[in-house]
Amino acid sequence: MGPQPPRGAVKSLVGPSRKEGAAAAVVLVPLAPRGSSGLCSPRSALTRHGEILPPPHPPQSGLGRNSPGRQLPRLTCCCGQGARRGRKEQVLLGHLLCTRPCAKPSTFSTSFSSHDILGGRGGKEPLSSPGGPGSRRSNYNLEGISVKMFLRGRPITMYIPSGIRSLEELPSGPPPETLSLDWVYGYRGRDSRSNLFVLRSGEVVYFIACVVVLYRPEGGPGGPGGGGQRHYRGHTDCVRCLAVHPDGVRVASGQTAGVDKDGKPLQPVVHVWDSETLLKLQEIGLGAFERGVGALAFSVADQGAFLCVVDDSNEHMLSVWDCSRGTKLAEIKSTNDSVLAVGFSPRDSSCIVTSGKSHVHFWNWSGGTGVPGNGTLTRKQGVFGKYKKPKFIPCFVFLPDGDILTGDSEGNILTWGRSLSDSRTPGRGGAKETYGIVAQAHAHEGSIFALCLRRDGTVLSGGGRDRRLVQWGPGLVALQEAEIPEHFGAVRAIAEGLGSELLVGTTKNALLRGDLAQGFSPVIQGHTDELWGLCTHPFQNRFLTCGHDRQLCLWDGEGHALAWSIDLKETGLCADFHPSGAVVAVGLNTGRWLVLDTETREIVSDITDGNEQLSVVRYSPDGLYLAIGSHDNMIYIYSVSSDGAKSSRFGRCVGHSSFITHLDWSKDGSFIMSNSGDYEILYWDVVGGCKLLRNRYDSRDREWATYTCVLGFHVYGVWPDGSDGTDINSLCRSHNERVVAVADDFCKVHLFQYPCARAKAPSLVYGGHGSHVTSVRFTHDDSHLISLGGKDASIFQWRVLGAGGAGPAPATPSRTPSLSPASSLDV
Numbered sequence: 001m002g003p004q005p006p007r008g009a010v011k012s013l014v015g016p017s018r019k020e021g022a023a024a025a026v027v028l029v030p031l032a033p034r035g036s037s038g039l040c041s042p043r044s045a046l047t048r049h050g051e052i053l054p055p056p057h058p059p060q061s062g063l064g065r066n067s068p069g070r071q072l073p074r075l076t077c078c079c080g081q082g083a084r085r086g087r088k089e090q091v092l093l094g095h096l097l098c099t100r101p102c103a104k105p106s107t108f109s110t111s112f113s114s115h116d117i118l119g120g121r122g123g124k125e126p127l128s129s130p131g132g133p134g135s136r137r138s139n140y141n142l143e144g145i146s147v148k149m150f151l152r153g154r155p156i157t158m159y160i161p162s163g164i165r166s167l168e169e170l171p172s173g174p175p176p177e178t179l180s181l182d183w184v185y186g187y188r189g190r191d192s193r194s195n196l197f198v199l200r201s202g203e204v205v206y207f208i209a210c211v212v213v214l215y216r217p218e219g220g221p222g223g224p225g226g227g228g229q230r231h232y233r234g235h236t237d238c239v240r241c242l243a244v245h246p247d248g249v250r251v252a253s254g255q256t257a258g259v260d261k262d263g264k265p266l267q268p269v270v271h272v273w274d275s276e277t278l279l280k281l282q283e284i285g286l287g288a289f290e291r292g293v294g295a296l297a298f299s300v301a302d303q304g305a306f307l308c309v310v311d312d313s314n315e316h317m318l319s320v321w322d323c324s325r326g327t328k329l330a331e332i333k334s335t336n337d338s339v340l341a342v343g344f345s346p347r348d349s350s351c352i353v354t355s356g357k358s359h360v361h362f363w364n365w366s367g368g369t370g371v372p373g374n375g376t377l378t379r380k381q382g383v384f385g386k387y388k389k390p391k392f393i394p395c396f397v398f399l400p401d402g403d404i405l406t407g408d409s410e411g412n413i414l415t416w417g418r419s420l421s422d423s424r425t426p427g428r429g430g431a432k433e434t435y436g437i438v439a440q441a442h443a444h445e446g447s448i449f450a451l452c453l454r455r456d457g458t459v460l461s462g463g464g465r466d467r468r469l470v471q472w473g474p475g476l477v478a479l480q481e482a483e484i485p486e487h488f489g490a491v492r493a494i495a496e497g498l499g500s501e502l503l504v505g506t507t508k509n510a511l512l513r514g515d516l517a518q519g520f521s522p523v524i525q526g527h528t529d530e531l532w533g534l535c536t537h538p539f540q541n542r543f544l545t546c547g548h549d550r551q552l553c554l555w556d557g558e559g560h561a562l563a564w565s566i567d568l569k570e571t572g573l574c575a576d577f578h579p580s581g582a583v584v585a586v587g588l589n590t591g592r593w594l595v596l597d598t599e600t601r602e603i604v605s606d607i608t609d610g611n612e613q614l615s616v617v618r619y620s621p622d623g624l625y626l627a628i629g630s631h632d633n634m635i636y637i638y639s640v641s642s643d644g645a646k647s648s649r650f651g652r653c654v655g656h657s658s659f660i661t662h663l664d665w666s667k668d669g670s671f672i673m674s675n676s677g678d679y680e681i682l683y684w685d686v687v688g689g690c691k692l693l694r695n696r697y698d699s700r701d702r703e704w705a706t707y708t709c710v711l712g713f714h715v716y717g718v719w720p721d722g723s724d725g726t727d728i729n730s731l732c733r734s735h736n737e738r739v740v741a742v743a744d745d746f747c748k749v750h751l752f753q754y755p756c757a758r759a760k761a762p763s764l765v766y767g768g769h770g771s772h773v774t775s776v777r778f779t780h781d782d783s784h785l786i787s788l789g790g791k792d793a794s795i796f797q798w799r800v801l802g803a804g805g806a807g808p809a810p811a812t813p814s815r816t817p818s819l820s821p822a823s824s825l826d827v
Contacts (some may be wrong), residue, residue: 061265079136126387145697147757149716151725152394158713160757167757174762175753178801179785181231181768183560184213185795186526189492189505193340193394193449194241194295196493196505200248203230204495204503206511207239208526209792211771212253214275217497217523218514231768232273233277234280235800236266238770239790243296245304246400251275252284252307254293261746268292271308272323282326287307294339295354297321300346308352310339318342318354320365320375329367330375340394347402352377355393360406360416362435382416387437397451398458404435407448407461413476415439420709441476444468449507452494462491462504469494469504471516482516489528509793519684525562526795527551530786533575533586534775541779543786544584546572552586554598557784568594568602574616578644579623587614590594593628595647604645609636613662620669621705625650625686627672629660635674635692651690656680662709662731666702673699676708679725707733707740707754717761718742718752730775734782734800741785743773749787749798768796 048407146159147167164170164632185479188195188208196206204215237258244251247381251273258266268289272282290313299306304330307321315333322329336358345351352363360382365375390408397405447467453459458479459472467484469491484491489508497503497513504512504520509528514520519671533546541557552572553565573588579583583604587593591612595605596624601732612631612656619626619640635653640646658677665672670687674680683693683702693800700713707714710731718740730743733754740765742750747770750763772793776786778800785798 007059007778024135041143064563065305113358118340121721139616147716148718149759151719152721154679155678156681156716157696158709158711158716159697161700162715163701164757170755170757171753172758172761173753175751176802177739177751178764179749179751179766179798180801181211181766181796182212182235182784182799183797184208184231185227185524185555185560185797186582186766186793187213187509187511187524188507188792188819189238189489189506189507189511190528190793193493194243196495196503196511197242197244197251198252198497198503199244201275202498203275204497204511205242205244205251205275206505206524207242208509209768209789209794210235210238210255211768211794212239212242212251215511215524232271232275232278233768234271234273236247236767237268241295241305243298245298245715247301247304247347248344249275250281250304250777252296252298254296254309256292257290258313258612268297268311270321272306272307278735282323284321284323284326285319285328288328289313289317296432297343299344299349301344301349306349308344310334310341310342310354312472316356316364318352318377320352320377324334330377332377332379334361334379335359338392340392341396343396345402346398353396353398353404355396355406357392358389360393360396382437385437385523387412387414387440392447394447394449395451397453399453399459400457403438405459407443407451409447411442411444411446411448411463412449413441413443413448413461413472415441415476439476441472443470443472443476443478449490449492450494452496454496456496460494460502462494464490464507467491469502479521480516482519484512484520488512488520522562527553527793529793530571530771530774530790531773531793532790534786535575535584536777536779537578538579538581539582539780541781543777543779544575544577546575546586546790547788547793549793552596555795557779557786560797566596566602567692571613576617576619578619578640579621580644581767582641582646585617585619585628587589587617587628589613591630593617593630595644597645605647607638607647610634612659616663617663618663618706619644620665620686621667622669624669625665626727627653627665627686629663629674630661633657633662634677635660635672635684635690651686653684653686653692655682655684655692664704664706664709667705670790671699671702673702673704673709674710675711679711681709681711707731713757714755715740715752715757717756717758718750718763720744721760729772732776732778733784735780736782739800741776741777741778741787743787747771747773748790749773749785750797751775766798769794 026073027304032678097395146157148155148157153318186208187206198204200428204217206213214230216228235254235255240256241254254270255268257268260266267287269286270284270293271280272284273280289311292312293309294312295310297308298304307323309319311317315335316335316339317331318334319331320329323637334354337359339354339356342354351367352365354361362380364378369760390410390570392409393406395407402717406414415438416435420438443461444463444466446463448461450462450463451459461470467490468481470481471479473479488510489502489506489767492507493505495503500515502515509526511524512520527547527549529547529549531545531547536543542554543557544554546552548571550567550568550571552568554563556563572586573589574587576585582598583595584598585593585595591610592608593614596603610630610632614628614630616629624640625643626638626640633656637650638647639650656676661675661677663672663674672684672686674682683699685691685693708731710728715731727745728742729745734739737754739753739758740752747767752761752763769789769792771789773787774790775788778784782800785800787796
């Protein structure tokens with residue numbers, strides 16, 4: 001037996017924690033020195049049993065397959081405790097396997113030759129350590145052939161490319177490139193109210209996901225309405241409601257409750273911020289609200305000194321706050337029914353109105369002005385009397401004469417007038433003024449979702465089922481009306497812009513601009529359900545999205561507008577452009593996949609492979625093949641015509657033991673790398689007949705046209721410590737091969753250097769999404785990154801700023817898995 005390695009060398013090979021299930025548990029498998037006689041690293045010997053190494057040369061020097069010199073070793077600690085080969089034992093050194101306390105260094109009994117371990121790789125000289133020939137590590141700091149990580153206890157081995165002599169030479173630290181939020185597509189109108197206002201500057205303010213968007217209809221380059229965007233990004237979870245201060249500058253926004261990546265609760269809170277500087281002025285109610293902030297309003301009569309908030313707890317707590325101090329002045333349980341709207345009377349801040357499920361409540365706030373907690377709130381319930389009591393009262397508005405109009409689920413507008421209460425019926429509030437119904441007008445078929453008081457004193461109402469906008473004069477006389485096109489959905493919110501211009505938010509997450517006479521056109525559009533499919537055009541700044549709303553949408557990244565959309569009739573989960581850009585393939589959740597002409601939008605191919613959902617479709621870089629990854633564990637390969645319009649089955653890649661999650665083509669268009677749901681990394685020779693390449697070591701130097709597989713040597717550093725294998729949903733390497741963007745399950749987008757082959761690699765972290773980020777892709781010129789939110793149905797377009805690139809410096813992002821800066825100004 002040859003000399004044993006020094007203790008220091010053994011420790012250098014052990015690496016970090018060996019605990020199974022830790023994603024960052026990375027093991028280096030070193031090569032044996034050339035010319036050694038039977039001596040090799042114990043780690044190398046162990047790896048041979050669990051992983052497929054290069055095929056050995058024919059037996060030499062009398063070493064046959066069953067020769068003693070080819071048997072796997074039994075690891076032996078100095079105390080005599082041994083361990084036979086097994087999957088667990090393959091990742092542990094002998095002294096780590098020992099269960100007895102041992103003060104002596106471990107000894108290993110091996111009989112491998114370098115030829116057996118290298119499998120004919122060639123006789124490369126070992127690398128010397130920086131310590132020189134006299135160093136204790138100099139003989140054992142050898143070139144590695146693989147690294148190993150664990151996901152849910154499953155070992156994943158990745159072979160190191162031959163061009164990398166040492167992992168130390170790989171880049172470390174976050175990338176010099178940064179991201180700046182350029183545009184947000186979408187508007188949250190499907191399930192929220194109090195979400196559309198116009199500021200004094202003329203900017204339209206609304207929200208989606210965790211971002212409050214300030215849209216400039218007339219300024220800067222942009223979409224069909226001109227326009228540009230700024231973004232307030234101080235919230236840590238989805239924004240639920242907005243209120244604008246009477247000065248038209250300050251904004252209050254309330255968020256829902258949530259949890260962070262470690263499972264710690266994120267409490268609902270209200271932010272009061274300056275719309276000009278995007279700086280947070282006050283944080284109100286942290287720890288005081290439950291579940292979320294459902295509705296809020298500024299007082300008007302006293303220049304916005306107070307803020308009324310209703311939370312989403314079972315009792316829907318109603319509270320009044322001092323805006324300048326952030327202190328609570330009064331609080332009361334309002335009702336167990338849903339509260340949909342709240343507002344101060346513009347004449348008297350002591351009068352507060354709430355409405356919602358089967359109720360209108362008139363509140364009197366008295367005492368405790370400026371004194372935290374000393375105020376009192378008393379309630380009078382609106383009595384419907386001879387009028388039918390509606391199931392919901394979603395909205396109300398105060399008229400200049402002091403009356404109140406309510407819109408309800410029956411399509412009626414009720415006028416509530418002020419009157420003295422009967423002194424013979426004492427109660428809380430005594431003989432103070434109260435409100436009663438004085439008039440009713442049937443305005444819409446179906447529910448009324450929005451009421452808006454215009455500057456000229458007229459009122460606008462927005463219908464749900466009938467999608468009508470109606471302008472009402474004195475006495476609720478209809479003056480003018482318009483109908484919103486069906487594909488935009490029902491009216492959710494109305495805001496008055498400059499002149500006669502109106503802004504309308506819809507239930508299908510569109511923001512429309514126009515007037516009653518000329519009609520309305522969209523300026524902001526978005527999806528309405530969970531998003532998964534994303535691909536970018538091969539030579540234009542366009543991208544395509546699809547999701548659970550069954551819509552396939554092509555977006556113009558330069559004009560920030562929707563180019564076209566079609567109804568797929570089924571859920572779209574994945575898509576990819578042909579290299580010519582003439583057609584696009586779309587995978588559906590039923591096993592069907594379509595090929596559409598991007599100009600005519602016509603379906604040129606409609607094929608079904610199996611009955612399981614399709615998770616990935618990818619054209620080869622030369623456009624000759626199309627690979628389709630399915631949840632039936634197979635990859636279907638099709639030959640494609642030069643224009644991409646015709647496809648014919650070429651073969652199937654069969655060998656995965658779980659559903660396909662990601663795949664990439666080699667640059668020569670002949671090979672595929674694929675990942676599956678059980679964390680396999682497999683390689684396929686497509687041109688050679690869709691054959692599985694069982695010797696994965698031979699694919700270590702293959703160059704890939706794209707890199708979207710989440711498992712592989714070049715990207716294993718993106719996985720967080722302790723990952724369960726589902727933390728990363730999508731990954732994309734830039735076309736210039738400098739950075740990797742990652743979409744995680746914690747609402748974050750990460751930017752890493754490429755290659756990212758160091759455990760726990762640092763990254764730049766960007767927030768804004770309110771749900772798991774499902775996909776990321778770079779545009780063809782790497783100028784922008786597109787990211788998709790899952791349940792929040794949002795699309796973010798990030799500008800990529802290089803170290804020496806043009807453009808303003810963005811707000812400094814977080815360098816740890818924490819939140820993005822409170823705000824950013826993107827121009």
